[in-house]
Amino acid sequence: MNKNSGVPKKIPAFAVKRLFLYHRALMESRGQEIISSDELSRLTRCSAAQIRKDLTYFGQFGTPGRGYYLEALKKHLTEILGINQDWSVALIGLGNLGRALLTYEGFKTQGFKIAAVFDNDPEKIGMRYQGVFVSDMSRFKKIIQAYNIKIAIMAVPPTEAQEIVNQLSATGIEGILNFVPYQIHAPENIRLLNIDMAIELGLLSYHMTHSESWSEQSDLFNNN
Amino acid sequence: MNKNSGVPKKIPAFAVKRLFLYHRALMESRGQEIISSDELSRLTRCSAAQIRKDLTYFGQFGTPGRGYYLEALKKHLTEILGINQDWSVALIGLGNLGRALLTYEGFKTQGFKIAAVFDNDPEKIGMRYQGVFVSDMSRFKKIIQAYNIKIAIMAVPPTEAQEIVNQLSATGIEGILNFVPYQIHAPENIRLLNIDMAIELGLLSYHMTHSESWSEQSDLFNNN
DNA sequence: ACATCACTGTGAAAATAATCTCAAATATGT
DNA sequence: ACATATTTGAGATTATTTTCACAGTGATGT
Incomplete structure (x- = not known):
């Protein structure tokens, strides 16, 4: 069949x-x-x-x-x-988490390469980190299109996140991996996948204190 | 009822x-x-x-x-x-990701405080980062028990992860939030919750290229 | 006091996902 | 060539989760 x-x-x-x-x-x-x-x-x-x-x-x-x-x-x-193909991704936000993600080995082994970094700190713009040039966010569209980037990893302060997502909508970005612990609304043409580390930690602690009422083989704990 | x-x-x-x-x-x-x-x-x-x-x-x-x-x-x-209560957690591994997690604001707002940091780099041991003292991993038990820590956040190289989990078993730790992209087996008395950032990114790219065969309201995308 | 409105709480139905079972397929040993 | 052991593939069954639909409840206005 x-x-x-x-x-x-x-x-x-x-x-x-x-x-x-x-x-x-x-x-x-x-x-x-x-x-x-x-x-x-x-x-x-x-x-x-x-x-x-x-x-x-x-x-x-x-x-x-x-x-x-x-x-x-x-x-x-x-x-x-789809791990056979390579993906160029953009990193948005070069704070502590952003820098850690830039050096994260796990992405490379799955074919993801951070090809562009954006921040709005004048001190960082124009610099190179890990060999990647840091651009001003006003240049989103040009650079994302130049590198044919379809995925963005977002690690910016909560107050800026929604506005950035709105801007990304017009750049050709199709997916966002969001680390910002804030409720973001993505436009139709963008897929948003949230990683909320604080919620995961909260979930773990909840589970620890309520293990009786939770099936041992919970998906959350097996498939994450 | x-x-x-x-x-x-x-x-x-x-x-x-x-x-x-x-x-x-x-x-x-x-x-x-x-x-x-x-x-x-x-x-x-x-x-x-x-x-x-x-x-x-x-x-x-x-x-x-x-x-x-x-x-x-x-x-x-x-x-x-359980967000009303405070939790002391241990951070294991002070690499790039570890340092980012140490300064991550999201944990604090949910009542989680990193009370102890462990690493095995002699350069870091004995230092303070963000006001938290870095200890050698050989002192797991003493410090974890002294602070009554029940949760560990693990961000170490893949090769070390399993051994550390084995050691944690005897310290009173009850839950581990694991960022190491490696299949870890936790002993009975420890709950392991994995955050695999590379898998999430892979999942996002898969979803982007296969959106037809995927229900729009997929849990993975709504509840993460 | 009564009618109307708005929204919760929940049993029932539908959808989704995991598990169970076992026939079919393949290798191995005699 | 045949019997045996092993393990897949997939239909059937069971379990779980979400959605639906509406009775019940409290508030508000007349």
Whole structure:
């Protein structure tokens, strides 16, 4: 029926997130030709059945009686998740968090490269950090289009965030990874994904004090 | 039936996460006595019905025909989420990300205070950063117990992460907010919550290139 | 006092996601 | 060539979460 025929219709949002987890676990695995869903289950703490089902949303990659060929599966996941292609991203805001994100190794390994940095501090504009030139925010459009940037990482003070998102709308940016702990409203043409570290910490503490009423295998704790 | 009778049995994990969102939106609201689920819906992009249902997991806070008294609801959420109490947390790893987390304002506003910092760089040990003393990791137990710390934020190199988690097990730490992009296995007595910034970025790019096959109102994008 | 309006709280229905099961497929050993 | 052991793939089942729809409730105006 659905043997690799393009992209199937309904893929659970969570399945994709888990696929990234599987991918990472596979990348950490070395020196074996084959890996079974059961082994991968132990590595990721996802059930073997779930792993198999998640994979079948995208095709048939396994060999019954054997398992999955490690390198082949890595390759498939890399393609499915789009990690094979490189992305140029813009970093907006070069405060403490911004500087940390600029040097963050994790982005590079997934093909993300910070190609442009924006700030509105005159002291920083014109400087280079980690080899990347810092531009004034008034030059958003020109630079984002010049580098064909589709994704922005936002780490600015809360008061500035909404205005920046509004401005980004006209630049060709299609997605924003937002670290600003403030409720932002994104225009239609932009996808906004929030990482709120304070909320995560709050969630952890809530969970610690209320573990009884919370299913042990909560998604929040397995898939994040 | 279940009128404030302690904590109800089954609360969806996501409901709690959304409660944090509601709380933040309320904190950003000023100058009105009452707010309706409909107004809060516009602020948070969660449906009004969902807001009402989420709230009723914890009690009845509204007034039919009116809405919710803003200050009273803030207070209730603050209590439910445990934001009224202060938490001392430990920061492990004082690299670029660690330093950014040390100065992150978002934690403070939710009652989290970084009371101890650990690193194994001799250059940093013994120094003060942001007024907090940096200790050697060999002194985990003593310091964590002295400050009655229950939560650790981990931002160390991937190779060290698992070993540190193993060590934390004996210190009284009950929860870890992990920023290390590596599959960590936590012992029974520790709750591990991962924030993988690279995966989030990957998820965003996947979503951008596959928006058709993805429900617009995906949880991953609304509740994070 | 009564009618009207507005909005909550909640059971029921729908949608979504996870788990269970097992037939089918493949390798391995005899 | 056949029996056995293993593991996938996927339909069926179960569980969970969200949405729907409206009865019930408090406020307001006449």
